[in-house]
Amino acid sequence: MKEIVYLYKLDKEMLLEKESEIFRLLPKWRQEKAEKLKNEEARLQSISAGRVLMLAQEENPELNEFSISHSGEYVAVVVSDSRVGIDIEYKTDKDFKVTNRMFAAEDIDYIGKEQKRFRDVWTVKEAFLKCTGEGISVPLSSFTTDYSYIEENGIGSIVSRGYELKGDYYLRTMRLDEDAYSLTLCSNNPNLTLDIRRVEVLV
Numbered sequence: 001m002k003e004i005v006y007l008y009k010l011d012k013e014m015l016l017e018k019e020s021e022i023f024r025l026l027p028k029w030r031q032e033k034a035e036k037l038k039n040e041e042a043r044l045q046s047i048s049a050g051r052v053l054m055l056a057q058e059e060n061p062e063l064n065e066f067s068i069s070h071s072g073e074y075v076a077v078v079v080s081d082s083r084v085g086i087d088i089e090y091k092t093d094k095d096f097k098v099t100n101r102m103f104a105a106e107d108i109d110y111i112g113k114e115q116k117r118f119r120d121v122w123t124v125k126e127a128f129l130k131c132t133g134e135g136i137s138v139p140l141s142s143f144t145t146d147y148s149y150i151e152e153n154g155i156g157s158i159v160s161r162g163y164e165l166k167g168d169y170y171l172r173t174m175r176l177d178e179d180a181y182s183l184t185l186c187s188n189n190p191n192l193t194l195d196i197r198r199v200e201v202l203v
Contacts, residue, residue, distance in 0.1 A: 001189035002063065003080040006056045008048055008199040010073045015044045015202075022202055026050040045070040051202045052077045067130050069183075074176065076183055085130030085186040087123040088176075102140045104161045110147040119182035120150055120173055127186035128158055128169055138163060145171060155192055 015022070023031060030050035037043040049068045056066070056079045063079040070076065072090040092115045093099050099111050099118055103125075111117045125140045132138075142163035149156035149171065156171035170192045173184045185194060 001080070001082050001187065001191070003078055003084055003185060003187055003189065003192065004056065004060060004063065004195045004197060005086065005183075005185060006052050006077045006079075006197050006199050007183075008052045008075045008077075008202070010044060010048055010075065012044065015048065018203055019044070019047065022047055022051050025054065025203070027054070045075060048202065049075045049077060052199055053079075055199060055202075056197075067127075069126070069130075072181065074181060074183075078185060080187065082188055083131055083133070085127040085132075086183070087126035087130065088181055088183040089119045089123050089126070090181045091119070091122075093118045093122075104141045104144040106144040106147075106159075106161075107141075116175060116179040116182065117147075120147065120175075120184070123173065123182045123184035124156075124171060124186075127171070127184040131169060131186040131188075132166075149173070155190070158186075 034043055034046040037046055049070050052075050056077050060079050063081050065080045065084050067078050067084050067086040069087045071088050074088050076086050076088040078084050078086040099108055107121045111121055129135055129138055142161050144159050144161055145156045150173045158169040167188055169186055170190055171186050172192050172194045174194055175182050
């Protein structure tokens with residue numbers, strides 16, 4: 001099993017200047033997705049994500065599975081030879097209302113009053129559900145993990161709290177920009193690595 005993560009930090013000035021050029025390079029399905037977005041930031045994220053995915057697939061034609069995430073200034077794309085999920089996040093949980101309403105007891109204990117840990121937990125949830133393909137219709141309190149793997153820079157695994165696991169799922173998490181962002185990768189690969197490739201140029 002193999003996973004490669006492509007990470008792009010948005011250059012808004014360049015993107016606005018070359019938006020039409022980049023847009024024309026995208027496959028039709030990605031163009032249609034971007035065209036529906038009226039918010040400028042969301043549109044630029046979507047266009048950038050589509051272009052980063054193209055670059056990743058051109059470099060790794062043998063890796064047919066992929067997952068995309070974007071938040072704030074970052075786009076993250078992973079390509080793999082098996083099912084995979086990725087999520088990147090920079091948002092916060094004001095007064096920890098989402099934490100207390102939606103997460104498992106282990107998640108709440110880990111988060112405490114730290115926003116960076118909220119982002120860790122959120123990306124674990126999203127990456128796992130992208131990997132399974134089920135999406136957030138699944139209760140976020142129905143699975144968790146032992147978050148000690150994050151501080152140890154190791155591999156975590158999903159633990160059921162009511163969710164019916166159909167196999168083993170593994171996690172790697174990292175933080176970016178002085179803990180302002182969390183990124184989590186989820187896969188069935190027990191030897192999961194964070195092989196990060198930084199993308200500097202889209203055209």
